[in-house]
Amino acid sequence: MELDELLACRLDSGHRKVEPCTVVIFGASGDLTARKLIPALYHLHSGKQLPVPFRVLGFARREKADEVWRTELKIALENYSRTKRAEAATWEAFAAGIAYCQGDISDPAAYLRLKKRIDAGDLRLSENLLFYLAVSPSQFAEVVERLHEVGLLRKDGSGPGWQRVVVEKPFGKDFDSARQLNAALIQFIHERQVFRIDHYLGKETVQNILMFRFSNSVFEQIWNRQLVDHVQITVSETLGVGSRGGFYEEAGALRDIVQNHLLQVLALVAMEPPVSLEAEAIRDEKVKLLKSVRLLLPSQVAANVVRGQYTEGPNGMVAYRQEPKVRPGSNVETYVALRLFIDNWRWAGVPFYLRSGKRLALGASEVRVQFRPTPNVLFAAQCGPKLDANAITLRLQPNEGITLRFNGKVPGPTTEIRPVRMHFSYNTEFGAYTPEAYERLLLEAMAGDATLFIRRDEVEAAWTIVDPIREAWDDHPFSETEFYPAGSWGPVAADQLLSVRDHAWRNPQPVE
Ligand code: BG6
Numbered sequence: 001m002e003l004d005e006l007l008a009c010r011l012d013s014g015h016r017k018v019e020p021c022t023v024v025i026f027g028a029s030g031d032l033t034a035r036k037l038i039p040a041l042y043h044l045h046s047g048k049q050l051p052v053p054f055r056v057l058g059f060a061r062r063e064k065a066d067e068v069w070r071t072e073l074k075i076a077l078e079n080y081s082r083t084k085r086a087e088a089a090t091w092e093a094f095a096a097g098i099a100y101c102q103g104d105i106s107d108p109a110a111y112l113r114l115k116k117r118i119d120a121g122d123l124r125l126s127e128n129l130l131f132y133l134a135v136s137p138s139q140f141a142e143v144v145e146r147l148h149e150v151g152l153l154r155k156d157g158s159g160p161g162w163q164r165v166v167v168e169k170p171f172g173k174d175f176d177s178a179r180q181l182n183a184a185l186i187q188f189i190h191e192r193q194v195f196r197i198d199h200y201l202g203k204e205t206v207q208n209i210l211m212f213r214f215s216n217s218v219f220e221q222i223w224n225r226q227l228v229d230h231v232q233i234t235v236s237e238t239l240g241v242g243s244r245g246g247f248y249e250e251a252g253a254l255r256d257i258v259q260n261h262l263l264q265v266l267a268l269v270a271m272e273p274p275v276s277l278e279a280e281a282i283r284d285e286k287v288k289l290l291k292s293v294r295l296l297l298p299s300q301v302a303a304n305v306v307r308g309q310y311t312e313g314p315n316g317m318v319a320y321r322q323e324p325k326v327r328p329g330s331n332v333e334t335y336v337a338l339r340l341f342i343d344n345w346r347w348a349g350v351p352f353y354l355r356s357g358k359r360l361a362l363g364a365s366e367v368r369v370q371f372r373p374t375p376n377v378l379f380a381a382q383c384g385p386k387l388d389a390n391a392i393t394l395r396l397q398p399n400e401g402i403t404l405r406f407n408g409k410v411p412g413p414t415t416e417i418r419p420v421r422m423h424f425s426y427n428t429e430f431g432a433y434t435p436e437a438y439e440r441l442l443l444e445a446m447a448g449d450a451t452l453f454i455r456r457d458e459v460e461a462a463w464t465i466v467d468p469i470r471e472a473w474d475d476h477p478f479s480e481t482e483f484y485p486a487g488s489w490g491p492v493a494a495d496q497l498l499s500v501r502d503h504a505w506r507n508p509q510p511v512e
Helices: 031-046 068-081 086-097 110-117 123-127 137-149 175-185 204-214 217-222 241-268 279-292 299-304 376-387 426-430 437-447 455-475 495-499
Strands: 020-027 056-062 099-102 129-133 163-167 194-196 230-238 305-311 335-340 352-357 365-373 391-397 401-409 417-425 483-485
Touching: 020 031, 020 110, 020 123, 020 241, 020 437, 031 056, 031 068, 031 437, 056 110, 068 086, 086 217, 110 123, 110 137, 110 365, 129 137, 129 437, 137 175, 137 391, 163 437, 175 204, 175 455, 194 426, 194 437, 194 455, 204 241, 204 391, 230 241, 230 455, 241 279, 241 352, 241 365, 241 455, 279 455, 299 305, 299 335, 299 455, 305 495, 335 455, 335 495, 352 426
Parallel strands: 020 056, 020 129, 056 099, 129 163, 163 194, 230 352, 305 483
Antiparallel strands: 230 365, 305 335, 335 352, 365 391, 391 401, 401 417
């Protein structure tokens, strides 16, 4: 046996136990159900990772026969899933466990009908229930209350089986609304029954941040203010808002990406080692980190945060204000770049630059840890700023991998130095197995492991960071310099955010 094989260490054998259960999806007719949830469950089924027996029950307003819904889901699966084609026999077996229940979220009688359907069948399927709320956040509290009223949702420990609720982001629209929502939910269930999704946490590469940092001794030693000059975290997308204009007008990039995905990645990159691998220990450290982020006063926002909105671009890309369901004079940001400081012992004085935007030049998510330059002697003295500083890039998607960039001699009779790279690619090392984030997250929620979900205080700490920014922007119309052409790397002001400290964005490259 190869040494490498011997040393592979599996931590979760026997740990994750998924009991027979029913997944009830509210918002069954929506995009998320068709594009993400059903394909994820189908892949789990075909990978034999679902419990037996297992059932999916969709709940939505439109009248629909079970068979009609199944057909719709199969078509969506073939359009959107990672494997595209559904294998006939596997789909039939999976679809046999899918049913539909028509009802209006505010109609108490609908919940009685739902209960009747849930109660029919194997006892375990009617006692172990995962409610997935793929509906508007303003409906979360009502659904939970009504489920509780008909006895489908009980506080943990007050009856047989288990019941859990998965809620989609955004969780609230600011600190106050998130707090109210949390308070409304825990009237009927325990915090440990609430699974707040941030699908970034289901990505392999995002989970790997903790392995990379805490299962290696070499990286952790250099992961601090002594050696790190600054950190850049980018979540860039080439797509515009497309058909989601209505949603986006309420959210904007700050609520859609910064408050959740970007701050979650920041927390994992910068947190201290947890005392154990238990969910609460990891989440404690993330909260501690988010609470160490220096809050901006509204008067400091202009100097530390840049917002942008895309205008039209090449190949017929329309301006944000021309997208469907977007107000013609909209002041909603499609781009945000910000500089944050973490006031703790490890990171004091190290700028963390975070940015995200739609309609940018390249779609990629990555973390770049930029190390300090060498002392100004020898090569540095001669090359000046042309001598590149070392960097570690964690490429989260696509072309997932990790790159260490350092300087080397160009072979030949001249003395020429240039950056070279050591690169780990997921595809080369592990093959092209890339399960969707939702597969992992659904499985964890069914197993009751909350590690990859956001805890109440985490979500509140994240709002505390973004709320002052939102407040400073409210009612301020966009100025000319805040617009950027679709297909570019964002507004020019975002470059100045870094150049005032002699830093520059290092844009993700097409293939590392
Ligand atoms: C979602 C946002 O949470 O994440 C979308 O609402 C965004 O606006 C998406 O496009 C990006 O996810 P991914 O997995 O494609 O990086």
